[in-house]
Amino acid sequence: MESAIKMDKPICLIENREEGGKSKLVVNPEAIRILSNIYQPVVVVSIVGLYRTGKSYLMNRLAGVQKGFSLGSTIESNTKGIWMWCVPHPIHRNRVLVLLDTEGLGDVKKGNRVNDSKIFTLAVLLSSALVYNSMGTITQDALDKLKFVGEITELIKVRTGGIQNQEGLLSRHFPIFIWTVRDIYLELKIKDKNISADEYLEDALEPKTPERSSEEKEYNELRNRIRMYFGNRKCFVFCTPTDSNKQLKELEQLPDEKLDKDFVAQSCLFCDYIFKNADVKRVDITVEVTGHRLGKLAEMYTNSINSSNVACLEEVVVSLAEKENKIAVQEATKHYEEMMKTIPLPTETIKEFLDLSTQHEEKAREIFLKRSIKDEDQKFLNKFTKSVKKARIQFSQENEKKSREVCEALIKKHSADFEKDLATGTFNVCGGHERFRKTLKAIEQEYKKEKGKGLKAEEVLQEYKTTKQAEEVIIIQADNALTQKQKEEEVENSRKEKEEMEKRLQQLEEQREKEKSKEEKDNLRRTVEQLMQKLEDQESKWNEKLEQVAREKEMEYNSYMERGQLEQAKKYEEQIKNLQAEKEEKKNQPFWSKMGLVVEWGLDKLIEYISKYGKSEQKK
Template identity: 55%
Template sequence: MEPVVKMDSPICLIENTEEKGRPKLVVNQEAINILAKINQPVVVVSIVGLYRTGKSYLMNKLAGAQRGFALGSTVQSKTKGIWMWCVPHPIKLDQTLVLLDTEGLGDVEKGDNKNDIWLFSLAVLLSSALVYNSKGTIDQDALDKLKLVGEITELIKVKSKDNEDEEGEYSRYFPIFIWAVRDFILKLEIDGKLVSEDEYLENALKLKMPEKSLKNMEYNHPRNCLRMYFGKRKCFVFDLPTADKERLQALEEVSEGEINPNFLSQSQKFCDYVFQNSKVKRVKDAMIVTGPRLGELAKIYTEAITSSNFACMEDAVLSLSEKENKMAVQEAAQYYEDRMKEVVLPTETLDQFLDLSKKIKNDAEKIFLKRSFKDEDRHFLGEFLESIKNMKEVFSSANEEKSRERCKVLIEKYSTNFEKALDEGVYLIPGGHAKYKEDLKAILEAYKTESGKGVKAEEVLQEFLKSKQRIEALIIKEDNALTQREKEKEEEYSAKNLREMEKKLQELEESQKKQNMEMEKAGFQETIKQLMEKMSEERKFMNQKLEEAISEKSREVQLYGQQGLQKHANMYQEQIKDLQQERKKQNDPTWYDPIVNTLKRVASQVVPGIISVWGDVVKQSVNDYWMDYEEDDF
């Protein structure tokens, strides 16, 4: 389990400053450094709303603290910019809860409404759940104050290119919308019938007819936008915390025993819902957001909004993916290098070396695939595999060199007296060749009993024997105890032994090449398996999101239909058709054809020659894994 970063108090994430008299938002590097240490997936809950409406109290409750975010007790806004508090998730141990408290909207001291839309847009872009905090009731005045929802598409774009259907796509990427109505004193009742908080919200979002009326169009606009952009909506109403004005102005100092029990119960119900239903923050294409990624997104979106006046989700993902993929290659390659450095060289056999390398490479690959995303042309996968291949060759050469060193030390150890005898001409006497062969045999037997010689044992031995070929010929020639015929036979036998050893060495080299190739094949099949598992999970998530979007839009079709607003119902019906078409395309078995071609290209670059003999295996492997996951998950 990843270590949890604990913050004792909030810190400003995005500072609200001025530059040459104009508003400017700046990301606080200290907050980014904190996020950089959070490797867990993050659940991001933001709260927005008019200033002095008690937003910070709810955020402190979510943090499990009585104080933290500044509550304030005057008409001045206390929170400036966006403040962040990272705490362990109360019920999901493998996640971190990131709470973002935004500066109050509509602050008269700012004198510039541009800040409001900037902060609201950033809260939407960074959140898993967006809490809108208001006072009183959900009426026209409350919705008029939420006019920012209607303006948000001016600052947030889904795709970099113009997209006619973009409005229908926002709900797929926007957070859960939770409306918290504070100081609610009315009965939850419509036409004499008790209703739930959610029904109260949906009733407030009904449209006025006829829509052609300018007044009704203005009335309907924020409602249409809220329903269009936030497919998943929830409502909570809260009683007054206390009727005592002094206590109300200093809630962080008031004990729970002095607070309205209904308000405490409502607050707990709100917190429980947020903890249970706020999902891990993701961006397009199912990428899970961790602390470092959230920090990058904060920088990318803040810079985009304040410099170009709009933020594009697609561009942000591309920018983030470029950095993340580079880091994925670096981190995974470093893991492989570090683990391989721990391997004791030389390994006894090539199989041993290849098995160790394969296991470490598989673990490194998991690291790469976990961090990598949107690597559509598999450029970074190829870069990772190329890096592993190069390092493997370096370690393989080191393994061979260590083996050579070990074998030479052993040869020298057992041949010291033998070499001395050669130098002194001990064998240049009648019967000397027999003695030469006896001593040489003793060296070979002792050498062969030694372990840890490694992959170059035969090669070093052959080099040693080959270096003695000329001296042996001289010893045979000078051995007068041998007849001419016996000398010829000994020379022939010696040459034959050398030829057989060369042949054996050649066969060994061919065998090792084959081993390497087979291991590369097995390794690439494992790459395909891991890649398909990752893509299967992503596709499963995307299918789930498509189903949710279809369900949410079907609800809108029904609601608009009940109100007799067929034009709106038809618009949502067209969006549903587009989503169904996307789902059909995503689940078409031919989806993996481009993957096959890409993997073939990557394989041919990283393992030259492999595709010429193994191209069909790539396609078959992808097809096999697709069929398996189709059965299991779809």
């Protein structure tokens, strides 16, 4: 489905209101409506930082425009919250770039530390790339402004209950972290050695060792948490865009030619990195977030933080899955029904009907599987299957009904004169039986020439001929051209013909049922294959993410070991062990344990596929 991206300018996504002397975050319904029309996966880039640090300018660069986010939009006291702008992704045509510009943190006029913490938390939760913007150099003061990182476990829980080591799980759900240092005037050097921007950031995040005082412990705590939560880190430094104070005030009107060439080059590198490295936003690692899902997440996260001050990722995913899966069943079933209505009825054969039905059902199943998320026991897949089966039966009955109506009308058309002759006793004369047989045969031949009769053609014809058996017996008895023996033989032949016709009708019905049964089994096979493909894709994404997190944890572990900070190293060692155990558990999980279909449809129907995929699992 095409996305309707028609945003000429940013819009407030989450407004920060003052109600009764307290701040409250409120989601803007108009922004949600815009997101609800975006069905492509979204890459969400949020920017946070102090007010008056040029955050909006960077977001405009990402949007590819000179003017969009107002350069004063996040520093004026009348503009609060998170602003959103959805634009086509400049590299990936099947994705949408969602830019979120947050109100400036630390505004003394607002003076609401709790509010800043909630804004920062929402930016983390909603984004796939988080940009932290600061001025001058990476100083202790700039790091202190990231105090919200230290408080984040108070606002975000991965799972419900008293799960230990929740902070070790956060990094797999958090965005990539990009620190942008604006108006830097110092050379990037350490001990007279030139360093990269990334090395500059890592040096700033270097903990002190050993910790000799509470101040040093506090100094290390923030750095340790940034390293723990954001394993994927990047840094960009920017010189001043222009030496002219007047031009700085008119920055959004200035073309690149009038800006410092180094600043322009640095901006291009920043944008290029975001476009290439900021991935699609995901929840629960494997679930891609589309525009309409992002809208639901914004609502759920905001409501959670407003009501309890804590957003539980597990609860949000469960709630999102329930909503999405219900819609998935409805949309997929609707697609099947709408496509089935395009089939000209009646179809000539049951096979033709089933082939078309299967074609539309397979597409509908793709729609369901693409939209459904976290359908762990396939409860909603079963609902979809039952819903489609019910619709298929109804369309099949309509197909048969239509065919019967057409066939009966054709029989009536071609047998009109024949029926009149029967009613007036025209055949109850000498030689009448022969004339009866020839007339009935002629009707049959004319009927068979007709097109578009559908799958009930033979059945309706045989039924009609059966209804004439009793009248044929009367005509035989009245036909004096026949001897008594011939009459008895003709009556016996008529009886046998009736039995053969009944047998033929039964065979036709059995054949139809056989074809329906075969098609249902084939549909089951296709369902299993499509579901397995989805599960395998999810498992691949899961393993890929866990391997990435494991690599990041191992780097941090080695770094802390080298510095002799064994306590911190031990935390990472434990997390690495947990990741390995999690991977082994998933690896050893048998194929059929992933499928609630077994319970619903019966193990006997899946033995063939369990055997097939079981062997492939063993090979792995």
